[in-house]
Amino acid sequence: MTGTLYLLPVPLGDEVLPEAVLSPQALSVMRQLKEFVVENEKAARQVLKRAAIETPQAELVLHHMGKHIAETDMRHYLHTAKNGGEMGLLSDAGCPGVADPGAVIVRMAHEAGIKVVPLTGPSSLLLALMASGMNGQQFMFHGYLPIDQSERRNELRRLEADIQRRGTTHLFIETPFRNQKFLQELLQTLHHSTRLCVACDITLPTEWIRSCTVAEWKKLPAVDLQKRPAVFVIGK
Amino acid sequence: MTGTLYLLPVPLGDEVLPEAVLSPQALSVMRQLKEFVVENEKAARQVLKRAAIETPQAELVLHHMGKHIAETDMRHYLHTAKNGGEMGLLSDAGCPGVADPGAVIVRMAHEAGIKVVPLTGPSSLLLALMASGMNGQQFMFHGYLPIDQSERRNELRRLEADIQRRGTTHLFIETPFRNQKFLQELLQTLHHSTRLCVACDITLPTEWIRSCTVAEWKKLPAVDLQKRPAVFVIGK
Numbered sequence: 001m002t003g004t005l006y007l008l009p010v011p012l013g014d015e016v017l018p019e020a021v022l023s024p025q026a027l028s029v030m031r032q033l034k035e036f037v038v039e040n041e042k043a044a045r046q047v048l049k050r051a052a053i054e055t056p057q058a059e060l061v062l063h064h065m066g067k068h069i070a071e072t073d074m075r076h077y078l079h080t081a082k083n084g085g086e087m088g089l090l091s092d093a094g095c096p097g098v099a100d101p102g103a104v105i106v107r108m109a110h111e112a113g114i115k116v117v118p119l120t121g122p123s124s125l126l127l128a129l130m131a132s133g134m135n136g137q138q139f140m141f142h143g144y145l146p147i148d149q150s151e152r153r154n155e156l157r158r159l160e161a162d163i164q165r166r167g168t169t170h171l172f173i174e175t176p177f178r179n180q181k182f183l184q185e186l187l188q189t190l191h192h193s194t195r196l197c198v199a200c201d202i203t204l205p206t207e208w209i210r211s212c213t214v215a216e217w218k219k220l221p222a223v224d225l226q227k228r229p230a231v232f233v234i235g236k
Numbered sequence: 237m238t239g240t241l242y243l244l245p246v247p248l249g250d251e252v253l254p255e256a257v258l259s260p261q262a263l264s265v266m267r268q269l270k271e272f273v274v275e276n277e278k279a280a281r282q283v284l285k286r287a288a289i290e291t292p293q294a295e296l297v298l299h300h301m302g303k304h305i306a307e308t309d310m311r312h313y314l315h316t317a318k319n320g321g322e323m324g325l326l327s328d329a330g331c332p333g334v335a336d337p338g339a340v341i342v343r344m345a346h347e348a349g350i351k352v353v354p355l356t357g358p359s360s361l362l363l364a365l366m367a368s369g370m371n372g373q374q375f376m377f378h379g380y381l382p383i384d385q386s387e388r389r390n391e392l393r394r395l396e397a398d399i400q401r402r403g404t405t406h407l408f409i410e411t412p413f414r415n416q417k418f419l420q421e422l423l424q425t426l427h428h429s430t431r432l433c434v435a436c437d438i439t440l441p442t443e444w445i446r447s448c449t450v451a452e453w454k455k456l457p458a459v460d461l462q463k464r465p466a467v468f469v470i471g472k
Contacts, residue, residue, distance in 0.1 A: 007366045007367065019260060020259065020260055020261045021259045021260075021261055021356050022259060022356075023256065023257045023258060023259060023356075023357070023358070024255060024256055024257075024260065025256045025257055025439075095362060095366050096366060097365065097366040097367075097368075097369070097372045098362065098365060098366060098372040099372055099373055100372065100373075102366075102372070103368075103369050103370060103371060103372050103373075104369075105369075106366070106367065106368070106369035106447075107369030107370070107447070108369075109369070110369050110446075110447045110448060111448075116367050116369070116445055116447070117367075117443070118363040118364075118366040118367040118438070118445075119363075120257050120258075120259075120356070120357060120358045120359075120363065120439065121259070121356060122259070122356045123356075123359075123362050125362075126331060126334065126359050126361075126362050127354040127356065128354075129333065129334060130243045130331050130332060130333040130334060130338075130342070130354040131243065131333075131342065131352050131353075131354040132333075132339075132342070133333070133339050133340075133341075133342035133343030133344075133345070133346050133352070134339060134343070135339060136333045136334040136335055136336065136338070136339050137335055137336075137339075137379045138376075138377065138378060138379050139376070139377050140374075140375070140376040140377075140404075141374065141375050141376075142374060143373045143374050168376075202354070203261075203356065207353070209352055209353075209354075210346075211342075211343070211346045211352070212346060212347075
């Protein structure tokens with residue numbers, strides 16, 4: 001008999017407690033587990049402590065996943081779940097499997113016949129989409145846009161053409177320390193009638209969300225996005 | 237001074253209580269509000285009752301949004317928030333603004349300078365993506381595929397080509413009473429090596445999730461998806 005892998009969201013920053021933003025179902029499962037696959041051990045220990053889990057830290061079993069770890073080296077991580085036990089999967093922030101390396105572990109769980117149970121918590125992408133006021137019936141998340149400036153501009157023009165043709169909403173992110181420069185570039189590159197939403201520090205006390213046309217953005221006072229996690233959304 | 241529009245998720249079915257799947261933050265805001273824009277009045281009254289809101293039903297102010305209501309007829313809905321008050325936006329199921337008509341109201345709120353606050357709760361799309369074990373760094377939600385069978389098959393082939401070329405994960409839905417036929421068609425149309433995830437009754441006691449290749453799906457015992465809400469995910 002095989003066990004269960006619970007996909008457990010975590011808060012989007014240290015300024016908010018797990019008990020405020022996770023569903024009670026997710027929090028209650030998290031508190032009872034002893035073994036986790038995690039993106040970052042230090043971050044995981046901290047969030048589990050803040051979630052007031054029952055098991056003492058010294059008795060926790062944590063397996064470190066990451067894009068630099070070979071899949072074969074992670075095969076044994078799910079041993080407990082393969083043998084009928086319960087385990088959790090934790091991202092650094094938000095929902096495991098979305099914009100993080102967790103998907104590989106979930107796929108391995110399916111291949112081993114382990115039951116996969118996704119639980120509810122904050123996702124900056126989904127919350128940004130909701131808050132954007134743009135088409136939520138057809139949308140695409142791109143991760144990071146190309147680093148090369150001319151490639152990135154071409155990609156933005158391609159997305160704008162798609163917005164005009166099909167009305168799709170497009171979401172992307174940037175490394176937080178490049179956010180400020182990225183916003184300037186978006187305002188320079190995008191058509192004045194394109195709608196742009198920037199959703200920054202979502203669910204945190206400093207949450208800041210603005211959604212309007214590029215023309216309107218250009219009239220706004222400058223905003224400080226530097227080193228603040230943000231999701232960028234464009235559409236019509 | 238303008239007010240606030242809270243985007244409030246609701247459970248994905250009657251079999252689960254709001255207090256189990258909404259974030260405590262969302263539930264606490266919902267309980268204190270008196271005025272809402274809603275997709276369906278009957279469903280909204282029921283979910284607000286189950287969430288144990290403080291205001292008696294007779295004193296609630298509900299505005300009905302929908303794709304068949306002209307935007308000009310909804311302009312006055314946000315009157316209270318325009319004048320400094322607090323309001324909520326409710327979908328029939330899941331997160332407002334995602335795969336529902338709520339985005340129009342959110343855009344109107346931004347245009348009126350109303351603060352928009354998205355709160356955390358269940359989204360069948362996001363939970364299906366997490367549970368699929370497929371690429372969560374680049375994904376697209378398509379809503380419904382074309383109704384015409386040959387157009388739909390062409391679209392599926394186009395998506396498979398995109399999976400091969402760019403590794404994008406694709407999500408779509410079908411009207412629940414057509415789910416069974418749709419699954420058969422997917423199994424007939426998709427390449428045997430394409431990964432398919434079906435996530436059905438997510439967060440409900442009858443939750444059923446399977447993610448494997450089309451070749452493996454064909455060996456599985458038949459599953460009853462009829463009239464059960466499901467999200468379909470394909471990728472590699």
